[in-house]
Amino acid sequence: MAQVAERGLVTVDGLVSRAAVRAFARRIMALTPHPDSDRDGLTTIQNIGAPSRQPGMAGLGTGELVAHTERSSIPRPPQLMLLVCLRPAASGGEVRLTDGRAVTEHLAALAPEALEAMALRGTAYYGDGGGHPSQVFTPGSNGRTLLRFRQDELSRFSPLVDRYLPALREAIAVHQQTARLTAGQGYLLDNTRFLHARTAFTGDRLCLRALGEPLTPAPAGIPALRS
Numbered sequence: 486m487a488q489v490a491e492r493g494l495v496t497v498d499g500l501v502s503r504a505a506v507r508a509f510a511r512r513i514m515a516l517t518p519h520p521d522s523d524r525d526g527l528t529t530i531q532n533i534g535a536p537s538r539q540p541g542m543a544g545l546g547t548g549e550l551v552a553h554t555e556r557s558s559i560p561r562p563p564q565l566m567l568l569v570c571l572r573p574a575a576s577g578g579e580v581r582l583t584d585g586r587a588v589t590e591h592l593a594a595l596a597p598e599a600l601e602a603m604a605l606r607g608t609a610y611y612g613d614g615g616g617h618p619s620q621v622f623t624p625g626s627n628g629r630t631l632l633r634f635r636q637d638e639l640s641r642f643s644p645l646v647d648r649y650l651p652a653l654r655e656a657i658a659v660h661q662q663t664a665r666l667t668a669g670q671g672y673l674l675d676n677t678r679f680l681h682a683r684t685a686f687t688g689d690r691l692c693l694r695a696l697g698e699p700l701t702p703a704p705a706g707i708p709a710l711r712s
């Protein structure tokens with residue numbers, strides 16, 4: 486948890502069974518149920534076919550998922566997300582992770598007005614129907630900033646922010662890191678700091694996901710920028 490608080494991300498390895506993933510997850514977080522999670526609190530991420538074409542369900546298909554915050558469709562997304570690969574794809578299915586710290590440093594240097602606009606209250610709408618008002622950057626505790634972003638049909642943005650989305654996407658693309666997970670490998674991240682994504686895949690890729698709040702409280706979000 487110290488590393489998650491400092492760097493926002495920890496990689497894990499050797500979690501080759503559902504029981505191992507569950508045991509690890511329960512050591513570090515109070516699991517938050519998800520509509521798609523199973524009775525043990527973990528969500529099985531695999532291709533379910535046609536139902537994955539419904540809004541917000543793309544994670545259970547085979548297509549690319551662009552950078553997003555997990556559960557940004559609800560008012561308060563979970564702080565922690567653990568994703569472990571139990572069976573890699575035949576091709577593709579790499580994970581792409583972006584540190585919000587790098588994104589904010591990038592924007593602070595190249596487009597500070599974008600950072601300011603995306604911190605304006607109520608300039609993003611996340612969720613079904615009208616969604617609920619939020620914003621890309623929200624003040625957190627300890628001088629930190631909570632990042633919250635999605636780019637699918639469950640997101641809409643005010644014109645004040647719309648014009649800066651290309652700059653934000655550019656910053657995400659520049660700082661995105663790609664990893665191919667083998668069986669038992671995964672990551673634990675601060676979901677209020679890191680964005681995650683995945684490339685399209687073929688084959689019978691199987692991952693497990695846990696969402697929750699840390700058992701040992703840790704500061705959430707992007708640390709204050711060095712001035």
Ligand SMILES: [Fe+2]
Binds near residue numbers: 681
């Ligand atoms: Fe996700």
